[in-house]
Amino acid sequence: MTQLDLAAFAIDCPDPRELADFYGRLLGWQVDEEASNADWVELANPNGSAVLAFQRDPDYRPPTWPSGEVPQMMHLDIRVQTIAEGYKRAVGAGATPLPQPPDKQDAKFRVYADPVGHPFCMCAIDD
Secondary structure, eight states, X not given: OOOOOOOEEEEEESOHHHHHHHHHHHHTOEEXXXXXXXXXXXXXXXXXXXXXXXXXXXXXXXXXXXXXXXXXXXXXXXXXXXXXXXXXXXXHHTXXXXXXXXXXXXXXXXXXXXXXXXXXXXXXXXX
8 A cells, every 4th residue: 555645735725925924933944836726825834744724614613721611623832942942933933822721731732813813732852
């Protein structure tokens, strides 16, 4: 059987360009203009592996994490050196800090929301 490779991880949102710009600032990745259009925008992974893509969903509803009325369907974990660096990068790119789960107060990650409400974690290697 042939081994498969992940081509893209796609995230639904109301405005693909706007959300791609946020994640581009956060990750330091660039939009692949040739692979993008008004309804689909790709961020090229500089390591050459799967791209991060954003697709327009006119009926998008943000997750209500942590309450779960509208469940999160996915989340990204982003590796950083320290929790402080993660905070600086996330907030500097335009993310909103979310409440840390009560049972994870000492964990090496912090939870944020992107501009349209998707939760993601900044996970520290050190600290």
